[in-house]
Each structure stands twice: as structure tokens, then as C-alpha cells.
Amino acid sequence: MSNRLPRQVKLFGAVSLLNDFASEMVYPLLPAFVTGVLGGGAAALGALDGAADAAAAFVKLIAGRLADRPERRGPLIVIGYFVAAAVRPIIAVTAAAWQVIGLRVIDRLGKGLRTPPRDALIGDVTPAPLVGRAFGLQRGLDHVGAVIGPLIAWWMLSTGADVRKVIVASLIPGVLVLVLAIWAARGAEGRRGAANDLRPEGSPPSAAFRRPSPPVIAIAIFYLIRMPETLMILRAQRLGIAVAVVPLLWAALHVVRSSTSFVGGALSDRIGPSRTMWIGWLSYVVLAGGMALAATPLAAWLVFLALGVVAGLTESPERALVSAATGGHRGSGFGVYHALTGVAALVGGIALGLVFQRISGATAFLVSAAGALGLVILWPFWSRSHRVPPP
Incomplete structure (x- = not known):
């Protein structure tokens, strides 16, 4: 058996890196944007975080059960990344705090939609002895993106760009994410897709x-x-x-x-x-x-x-x-x-x-x-x- 990780695992690692690159260009700037540019208060920031987390959590319930059907995984993954890539730059043209909250919630809906099928696919295409390495690569590259994104945002701000321009710039890695996600999701039924169909369903x-x-x-x-x-x-x-x-x-x-x-x-x-x-x-x-x-x-x-x-x-x-x-x-x-x-x-x-x-x-x-x-x-x-x- 080869000790090399499957191509899809590496692609999803790159997808996670670029997606967090784009996301973390924007997220740490939201407090300044909501309170300084839009005039919102701390209560709006609390609602922003909480509503986004709650939205993603409930969608994961649904997406997890849909991902039990391997043929649905690819579309769910691509739609999830598309939602985030499309919605995130729109925050730059908002005029009120509630609009930012709404867009952030939609962004997190995309996360909730893509995460369970992506993880199921990684587990399916990876040989059992390499599963730990596979998820380690995905999480590790995710953290790398979370470091690079804020650094790029800092560089842009220090060279004269304002917060809105930084948010718009997140569209560039977002488009790359979508292209890679479509490529990675090919054959999303996984190496053991047929076996998964035979597993009994648990309680709802x-x-x-x-x-x-x-x-x-x-x-x-x-x-x-x-x-x-x-x-x-x-x-x-x-x-x-x-x-x-x-x-x-x-x-x-x-x-x-x-x-x-x-x-x-x-x-x-x-x-x-x-x-x-x-x-x-x-x-x-x-x-x-x-x-x-x-x-x-x-x-x-x-x-x-x-x-x-x-x-x-x-x-x-x-x-x-x-x-x-x-x-x-x-x-x-x-x-x-x-x-x-x-x-x-x-x-x-x-x-x-x-x-x-x-x-x-x-x-x-x-x-x-x-x-x-x-x-x-x-x-x-x-x-x-x-x-x-x-x-």
C-alpha cells in the first residue's frame, strides 16, 4: 500500500488554506468596520458572532445527514464554498450593522453546508492507516491560511488601503477556492461510497x-x-x-x-x-x-x-x-x-x-x-x- 495521501486530500488541504486566507482577511476587521465605519455597537458584534455560529451549527445537522448519501457530497461541498466566496466581498458595500450580520450568517451557512460532506469524503478516499495524517494535513493548512490572511490584510492597510478595499480583495483567494473545490469534489462518492450505502441509519x-x-x-x-x-x-x-x-x-x-x-x-x-x-x-x-x-x-x-x-x-x-x-x-x-x-x-x-x-x-x-x-x-x-x- 502506498504511503502517499490521495490527491483529493491534498486538494482539500489547499482549499482549506485558501478559504481561511480569504475569510481571515475579513473577520478580524469586522469589529472596526461595524463599530467605526457603520456606527454599530458591541451588542451588534455579539449578535454577529452568535448568529453566525448558530446558523452554521443547525445547517451541519442537515448537511451531515445529506452527506450519508455519497453522491450528494460533491454538490454540497461546491455550493458551500461558492456561498462563502460570493457573499464575503459584499460586506464591503454594506451600510448598516444588521446587513453585515446577515451576510456573515450566510457565509457561515456555507461553512455548515460543506464541512460534514468534506470530512466524510476525506475519510472515504483515504486508506485507514493514513486517515490521521489526512485530517492533520487539512487542519494544519487551515491554520496556515488563518495566519496568512491577516498578514495580507495588515500589509494592505499599512500601504494605504481602507477596510472596504481589504474586504473586496478577499474575492481573489475566494475564486481560487471555488476552482480547487470543484476539482477536489470530482468523484465525491469516495473510494468506499458503495459500502456507505449499506450502513444502517442511526436514530434521527x-x-x-x-x-x-x-x-x-x-x-x-x-x-x-x-x-x-x-x-x-x-x-x-x-x-x-x-x-x-x-x-x-x-x-x-x-x-x-x-x-x-x-x-x-x-x-x-x-x-x-x-x-x-x-x-x-x-x-x-x-x-x-x-x-x-x-x-x-x-x-x-x-x-x-x-x-x-x-x-x-x-x-x-x-x-x-x-x-x-x-x-x-x-x-x-x-x-x-x-x-x-x-x-x-x-x-x-x-x-x-x-x-x-x-x-x-x-x-x-x-x-x-x-x-x-x-x-x-x-x-x-x-x-x-x-x-x-x-x-
């Missing part, structure tokens, strides 16, 4: 909503009380970080996230996902409190970058706990996980955005830190009483 996603597992509930609570990334960026700007430098800050954050994700995965295997996730939550309490108390641009830089550690310590353990708690219905279990965390992010984003706007950014971070502290204190008792899968 709606059945899992009746009894969400304790880990999923706890994780959703964390998403409810966690500060949206747009408000983190806005807080950094209010502490003196210039808009032109924000893309550099965002790129550096992704470097931290990428590197600590490997640590989080290894730690999860060593001491267990429940304990690793708890450490991530505890880190968030300390860092959210630090962002509330920060008073200088240097402090904002240090705490903002350190917050990248939280994602590294929580994302992998979250998925490990959800997988262990779903029994034989992983598709439905992960669908519920994405849907509940998406709704929680929406509600929490709006609420914390209102606190940020009507009181202060420091108060919003303190409220978030206090809520996370409560979860940190309760989780050890909750996990034991509900017999959460052992670490």
Missing part, C-alpha cells in the same frame, strides 16, 4: 435532543458564558491597539492556537479529556479576568494571545467527550453538540455584547470570568454524579 438527530449528555450540556454552558472573539478584538482596540495592527494580532493568535492544539490533544490522551477541558476552562477564568483588568496595549497583546491557549486545551477534549458519550450514534451526537453550542454562543454573545455596550468592556469580561469560575467549581462534582466517561 431530533431523537438526541430529548436527552443531551451531561458533557454536551456543560460545554454548551461554557459557550454561553464565553466572550465572543469579536468582543475580544474590540476590547483590544479600546485598550489602544490600532485597527491596522489587529490583523497581526489575529495572525499571532492563530499561531498560539495551532501550537497549543497539539499540546491539548496529547494532554487529553494522557490525563483524560474531562480534566484537560477543566484546565482549559480554568485558564479562561484567569485570562478573561486579566483582559478585564488590562489597561495598556501591551497587556492587551499578552492576554489576547494567551487566550489562544484556551482553544488549544478545550477543542479536542470537547470532541473526545462528545464521542465517548454518544454511544453508537456519533452523527446525531455531534449534530446536537454543534447545534446546542451554536445557540448558546448566540444567546451569550448578545447578552455579553449588551453588557459591553451599556456598562463597559471590563465589566463584560468580569461577568464572563465569574460565570466560567462557577462552571469550573461545579464540573468535578457534576462529572462524578453523572458518570461522565472516565479520564
Whole structure:
């Protein structure tokens, strides 16, 4: 058997790189664009993040079940990338914050549509001994794109371009994404497509909503009380970080996230996902409190970058706990996980955005830190009483 990864895996890695390149040119500039150019407030930013996450989460429920039919994967993947490439540059001509929120939601609908069939296709075309490498390549190149995009945006801003021009420029990598996605999706039924058709269908996603597992509930609570990334960026700007430098800050954050994700995965295997996730939550309490108390641009830089550690310590353990708690219905279990965390992010984003706007950014971070502290204190008792899968 060849040790080389299939052509489609490499193509989807390139697609992920270019798509995040385009997306991350725009995303870190949205707080400045919504508040500075369009006159929106922090509540609008909270709604922006939350609504986008909730939209993607619910579409993943539907797309995941549609992707059980291999012949549907190619069209779903291409449509998903097309939606993002077409909608993202339109943000440049918006005139109100609600228009940006609407377009961002549509962008995330595309993400929700393409992600399950893409991952299913990668798994199908890759020989079993190489599946880990295949997904590692895809995620690694995704992070590379998330670093390059903000750097290009910073270069454009530093050479005289305004925010609208940077957003329009994201169309260029977006078109390349679409071309590569069409190429990569050819033969999307996969090497084991016929075998997939023979697998029995699990319970419908709606059945899992009746009894969400304790880990999923706890994780959703964390998403409810966690500060949206747009408000983190806005807080950094209010502490003196210039808009032109924000893309550099965002790129550096992704470097931290990428590197600590490997640590989080290894730690999860060593001491267990429940304990690793708890450490991530505890880190968030300390860092959210630090962002509330920060008073200088240097402090904002240090705490903002350190917050990248939280994602590294929580994302992998979250998925490990959800997988262990779903029994034989992983598709439905992960669908519920994405849907509940998406709704929680929406509600929490709006609420914390209102606190940020009507009181202060420091108060919003303190409220978030206090809520996370409560979860940190309760989780050890909750996990034991509900017999959460052992670490």
C-alpha cells in the first residue's frame, strides 16, 4: 500500500488554506468596520458572532445527514464554498450593522453546508492507516491560511488601503477556492461510497435532543458564558491597539492556537479529556479576568494571545467527550453538540455584547470570568454524579 495521501486530500488541504486566507482577511476587521465605519455597537458584534455560529451549527445537522448519501457530497461541498466566496466581498458595500450580520450568517451557512460532506469524503478516499495524517494535513493548512490572511490584510492597510478595499480583495483567494473545490469534489462518492450505502441509519438527530449528555450540556454552558472573539478584538482596540495592527494580532493568535492544539490533544490522551477541558476552562477564568483588568496595549497583546491557549486545551477534549458519550450514534451526537453550542454562543454573545455596550468592556469580561469560575467549581462534582466517561 502506498504511503502517499490521495490527491483529493491534498486538494482539500489547499482549499482549506485558501478559504481561511480569504475569510481571515475579513473577520478580524469586522469589529472596526461595524463599530467605526457603520456606527454599530458591541451588542451588534455579539449578535454577529452568535448568529453566525448558530446558523452554521443547525445547517451541519442537515448537511451531515445529506452527506450519508455519497453522491450528494460533491454538490454540497461546491455550493458551500461558492456561498462563502460570493457573499464575503459584499460586506464591503454594506451600510448598516444588521446587513453585515446577515451576510456573515450566510457565509457561515456555507461553512455548515460543506464541512460534514468534506470530512466524510476525506475519510472515504483515504486508506485507514493514513486517515490521521489526512485530517492533520487539512487542519494544519487551515491554520496556515488563518495566519496568512491577516498578514495580507495588515500589509494592505499599512500601504494605504481602507477596510472596504481589504474586504473586496478577499474575492481573489475566494475564486481560487471555488476552482480547487470543484476539482477536489470530482468523484465525491469516495473510494468506499458503495459500502456507505449499506450502513444502517442511526436514530434521527431530533431523537438526541430529548436527552443531551451531561458533557454536551456543560460545554454548551461554557459557550454561553464565553466572550465572543469579536468582543475580544474590540476590547483590544479600546485598550489602544490600532485597527491596522489587529490583523497581526489575529495572525499571532492563530499561531498560539495551532501550537497549543497539539499540546491539548496529547494532554487529553494522557490525563483524560474531562480534566484537560477543566484546565482549559480554568485558564479562561484567569485570562478573561486579566483582559478585564488590562489597561495598556501591551497587556492587551499578552492576554489576547494567551487566550489562544484556551482553544488549544478545550477543542479536542470537547470532541473526545462528545464521542465517548454518544454511544453508537456519533452523527446525531455531534449534530446536537454543534447545534446546542451554536445557540448558546448566540444567546451569550448578545447578552455579553449588551453588557459591553451599556456598562463597559471590563465589566463584560468580569461577568464572563465569574460565570466560567462557577462552571469550573461545579464540573468535578457534576462529572462524578453523572458518570461522565472516565479520564
